[in-house]
Structures are given as structure tokens and as C-alpha cells.
Amino acid sequence: MSVPINSYLLVALILFCIGLYGALTKRNAVVVLLSIELMLNAVNLNLVAFAKYGLFPHISGQIFSLFTITVAAAEAAVGLAILISLYRNRNTVQVDEMDLMKR
Amino acid sequence: MSGQFIAFFVLALLTIGGAVFMISFHRVVHMVVALAFTFLSIAGLYILLEAEFVAMTQILVYSGAISVLMLFGIMLTRHDASEVQEKKSPVKWLIRIGVSVFFIIVFLGIQSVQWSDKPADFTAKDNVKEIGVQMFTNYVIPFEMVSVLLLVALVGAIILAKKEAEEE
Numbered sequence: 001m002s003v004p005i006n007s008y009l010l011v012a013l014i015l016f017c018i019g020l021y022g023a024l025t026k027r028n029a030v031v032v033l034l035s036i037e038l039m040l041n042a043v044n045l046n047l048v049a050f051a052k053y054g055l056f057p058h059i060s061g062q063i064f065s066l067f068t069i070t071v072a073a074a075e076a077a078v079g080l081a082i083l084i085s086l087y088r089n090r091n092t093v094q095v096d097e098m099d100l101m102k103r
Numbered sequence: 104m105s106g107q108f109i110a111f112f113v114l115a116l117l118t119i120g121g122a123v124f125m126i127s128f129h130r131v132v133h134m135v136v137a138l139a140f141t142f143l144s145i146a147g148l149y150i151l152l153e154a155e156f157v158a159m160t161q162i163l164v165y166s167g168a169i170s171v172l173m174l175f176g177i178m179l180t181r182h183d184a185s186e187v188q189e190k191k192s193p194v195k196w197l198i199r200i201g202v203s204v205f206f207i208i209v210f211l212g213i214q215s216v217q218w219s220d221k222p223a224d225f226t227a228k229d230n231v232k233e234i235g236v237q238m239f240t241n242y243v244i245p246f247e248m249v250s251v252l253l254l255v256a257l258v259g260a261i262i263l264a265k266k267e268a269e270e271e
Contacts, residue, residue, distance in 0.1 A: 003107055003111045005218050006213055006218070007111065008148070009213045011118060011119065011148070013206065013209055014119050014122070015118065015119070015122055015141075017202050017205065017206045018119075018122040018123065018126055020205070021126065021198065021199070022126050024198045025198055030131055030135075030173055030177050031131060033173065033176075034173060037138070037169060038125070038138065041141070041142065041145055044145075044157075044161075045145060045148060045149075048148075048149055048154045048157055049152060051223070052152050052153060052154075053218060053219070053223075055218070055219050057219070057222060058223070059223075059225065059234065059237055060241070060242075062156070062234060063238060063242055065154075065157055066156075066157060066160060066234070066238075067245060067249055069160055069164050069165070070249050070252070070253065071252065072164075073169060073253075074252055074253055075256075076169050076172055076173070077257070078256050078259055078263070080172060080175070080176040080260070081260035081264040083180065084179055084263075084264050
């Protein structure tokens with residue numbers, strides 16, 4: 001008897017909701033990036049769970065999650081580079097003060 | 104109550120606890136440390152799911168690289184940054200209601216699906232070897248595309264972060 005897939009999916013769902021809430025409400029841009037990483041992690045957990053317990057279990061779920069991890073790392077690097085460049089120009093890391101295109 | 108259940112409960116508790124602390128802490132550095140715990144516990148969940156290679160990648164990339172990268176980002180911008188407690192705004196309540204509705208809909212969706220009761224057994228074969236064989240036969244084109252993507256992200260990040268320094 002192993003842990004049912006519902007438990008893994010529930011943990012991933014809670015993680016995704018916390019990440020969504022953080023990405024929408026937090027004002028610090030670094031924290032928003034961290035919340036997006038949390039959401040990507042929840043998706044990875046789903047993919048690996050489906051690779052073992054899904055209707056058609058196959059190892060390709062793990063390979064998909066490896067690709068997602070790679071893309072997430074690239075996204076974090078580029079996001080932080082944009083953040084540092086913005087900080088040099090505008091001297092702020094708050095999301096609601098980044099309104100260059102609204103003026 | 105087998106050992107697998109106990110391990111799952113402890114790891115799930117650590118995962119969700121780290122995420123909740125990430126949301127509720129005020130100092131940004133503390134948030135990153137809490138999230139590092141979450142990433143480590145997710146690696147433990149991967150080991151429970153018999154995905155050892157993904158677990159090792161998770162520890163290397165997330166707990167190692169991304170946490171340190173985020174700490175660098177905080178130290179390079181405003182190292183004493185903290186989330187200021189703003190007033191209760193209607194938008195925040197709207198977001199809370201939206202996320203709750205999303206949670207309930209997806210939860211009902213998960214409960215209503217009949218999942219297969221025959222899990223795959225990955226312990227029979229070498230996990231790393233299986234992933235390697237698949238990666239270089241079925242998924243060789245995505246693999247090469249990802250290498251190009253990483254190169255572009257590397258060059259792009261350097262150019263984005265460096266350009267302003269030359270103008271000073």
C-alpha cells in the first residue's frame with residue numbers, strides 16, 4: 001500500500017495556490033520571482049507524481065520535469081538580471097513603483 | 104501506517120510549512136531561507152516517488168543555485184528589504200477570493216478523477232540510465248533546444264546586467 005496520488009496532487013495544489021497568492025500580492029520583485037519558482041515546483045511535483053501513478057505511467061514525466069527545472073533556472077537568471085538593471089536605473093525593487101510604461 | 108506514509112506526512116508538512124512561512128515572513132532574506140526548506144522537502148517527495156535523479160537535480164538547481172541567486176539579487180539591490188504591511192485593500196481580498204475559488208475547483212477536480220491503482224515500478228531499472236536513454240533517443244531535439252535556451256539566457260543575463268555599468 002503506497003501513498004495515493006491524491007495526496008501528492010493536494011500538496012502540489014496547496015503549493016501552487018500559495019505561490020499564486022504571493023505572486024499577486026507581494027510588492028518586492030524578488031519575492032514575486034520566488035513565488036513563481038514555487039508555482040513551477042508545484043507543477044514539477046505533479047509531473048513526477050503522474051510519471052508514477054498516472055493513467056499511463058511512464059518515465060517521460062520525470063524528463064518533462066527536468067526540462068521545466070532548466071527553463072525555471074533560465075527564467076530566474078534573466079528575471080534577476082532585469083531586476084538589477086531596473087534597480088540601477090530607478091533605484092527601486094517594489095513592483096508597484098515599476099510603472100515606466102504607465103506614464 | 105507504513106514508513107512511507109510517515110515520511111510523506113513529514114515531508115508534506117515541511118513543504119507546506121516552508122511555503123506558508125515564505126508568505127508570512129517580513130524580511131526578504133528569511134523568505135528565501137524558508138523557501139530553501141520547501142525546495143529540499145520537495146526533493147524528499149521526489150525520492151518517495153522513485154525519481155532519484157530529479158531529486159538530485161532539484162537539490163542542485165533549486166536549493167543550491169536558485170536560492171543563492173535570489174540571495175545575490177537581494178544583496179545587490181536592497182539587502183535590508185522587507186515587505187511593508189500595507190492597508191487592507193479591496194484588491195487583496197479579491198485576490199484571496201479568486202485563489203480560494205481556484206483551489207476549490209481544482210480540489211473537486213482531483214477528487215472526482217478515478218486514478219489507476221497500478222503504480223509504475225521504477226525500482227527495477229536504473230533510474231539515471233533510463234532517463235539518459237530516453238533523453239538521447241526520444242527527447243534529443245528538446246534536449247538540444249534546451250542547451251540553446253540556456254546559452255541564450257546566459258548571454259542575455261550578462262548583457263542585461265552589464266550594460267548599465269558601462270554607462271556610469
